[in-house]
Amino acid sequence: MSSPPFTFVDLFAGVGGFHAALSALGGECVYAVEKDAKAASVYERNWNIRAHGDIVDDTETQMRVPKHDVLAAGFPCQPFSKSGFQRGMDEARGTLFWNILRILEARRPTVVLLENVRNIYGPRHKHEWEVIVRSLRELGYQVSSRPIVFSPHLLPPERGGRPQVRERVFIMATYVGTRTSHIDVEPSVPHLAVDGWSPSGWDLVEHLPVQPDSELGNRLRLNLGPAETTWVEAWNDFVVTLRSAGVEKLPGFPVWVDAFVHQDDLVVPPGTAEWKAAFLRKNAAFYTEHQELLESWLSRWNYLRDFPASRRKFEWQAQDAKSLRDTVMHLRPSGLRVKQATYVPALVAITQTSILGDRLRRISPREAARLQGLPEWYDFGDQPDAATYKQMGNGVNVGAAYHVFREHVLRSLEAVRRRAPGLALAVEQSAVSPDEALERHRDPTREVIARRRRPNSTRRIAG
Known part of the structure; x- marks a missing residue:
């Protein structure tokens, strides 16, 4: 079996929105963590990789997270300490973002992809935002002082867009070393509709598409x-x-x-x-x-x-x-x-x-999954609809994450190529949408493996 063009870790992974986006580019996940048992079960069922239960256990005293090219995390926003002119990493101590920094310090992946709610850039979280940017720069990562704000409804359907307004902050960082990481850059993706697309052109019934009663x-x-x-x-x-x-x-x-x-x-x-x-x-x-x-x-x-x-x-x-x-x-x-x-x-x-x-x-739950860009083969097992709705509400939109990551790497191509040539080449050769790659991604052996590991739990949701 040939080596993947790049590897990634998926932190606070939910049911796998980042995993879907990065897999569509050819990446291979080497470590995942998700504390919610129901979400972790869905993640494991679809990606055939264990989702560890607690990032603290694997980063506090001993670094058990393997080397990787890309770190992706939909991290929770927690207040940081305000105790003078400390390193950003010290101010983040006691939060889960500190555990992310521990991984970056130990493994130095080439690209960092973080996602959070939009108000993390608001006045209530001004200190936290400044610490995030400063911490990344102190570790040698070039990052904009302003966030990428993006939503899947700004992408046309042929680029993986979905008819859902879901504005989220994406923080993209590339490792360049501490000599130049302090230089500010513009956000790599503007908060604009792509390729002349007009969001008013969405038609929910056609583009979702809405399921007929026979499928529900x-x-x-x-x-x-x-x-x-x-x-x-x-x-x-x-x-x-x-x-x-x-x-x-x-x-x-x-x-x-x-x-x-x-x-x-x-x-x-x-x-x-x-x-x-x-x-x-x-x-x-x-x-x-x-x-x-x-x-x-x-x-x-x-x-x-x-x-x-x-x-x-x-x-x-x-x-x-x-x-x-x-x-x-x-x-x-x-x-x-x-x-x-x-x-x-x-x-x-x-x-x-x-x-x-x-x-x-x-x-329906299936329509909610479509709104998040998950492929049709995605299997939620026999969990209650309420659990699926909750997971979709907490999830990362696949098309938005794919677009933001791809555009950022293309802009930072030379810096990425120096440290992760396989990643640079994979993105250069990638399609503008993750959809076709994800539909091809369903390895027929995965269903067999899933059945062996989880008997009587492979029923897909009907709606």
Whole structure:
């Protein structure tokens, strides 16, 4: 068997988003760690490599992480100490990022690929951000002082994009030695749509694609409950009532039924926050203009008296859609949010899983996996849907990670080639999308190996 062009380690690996992206480039994983047992089980089932349970055990006293060319980590953000002019590594002590630095100090991989939520670059985490950048530079890594912020919906489908807004911070670093690592550079990937792609061109049904009922297995588990169906039907009637009366533009502000009052009777209590006072005034103006229509609608639904407070609120972001059937919906604490059926917000939790208006059901676990760029052969075993939704909500999007990593290596090609020529060549010769390589990646022997290792646990999810 020939040697892989490069090797990588996968830290805080989840179910393997980074693994998928780097495998699509020809890399071989030599070490992985994931503390969550369910996620680790999915990882091992699909990649046939053990996911160690705790990075601390393998880095604190003895370095058990093998040599590698690329370190990838979706690390948790933890507060660092603020105790004067220490080395960045000393300030990070006691956090999991310190364990990453320990590996970098001992193994000096050529490229580092880190991912985190967007607000790690915000004012609340300013100190942590500065320590991260300083620590990497002190170890000889060239890294931008500004993050790469990227989302899969900025990539066209043919480049591995997916119809999901999932803006994440990527930190890309290349080993150049301490003589030049202090030199700042621009982020290697701009926060822009790629190749002239317009994100409004996404069509969720076509590009996901949405699964037909015949593929869903027990569809009932995805259906809305009776109360949820009533909430959606009531607000659909709201939209249809206004559209039928010739109201071309629905409110762009949150509609609060509890704030429906004629403008002449509006009283804004003293001390009300300005943002809330503005919403109260806008709702009163809307009610006053369309009072007859709104009273007719409300009377058909018992004035929404049986609805919880959050379901008496409505956020319309679907522009010209004629009804909720043409949209994607989300039941949020702030109300029923309705968007165009182009792309969905970031996967976060089962309680806010996107609802497909034309199907009146939640997206399936398989559709959630597609939104994260995982291939069709990816096997979640017989775990509950809730576990899969959680894993997808915590995961790394494959296409976004692949694009960011590939573009960074291409920009840093000479520095990469000096230390990891196989990695440089693999990226130079790679396709612009990981999708085709991942579909080919499914070795027919892997299924046999998985069966031998885990009897009775190889059933793929139906939906």
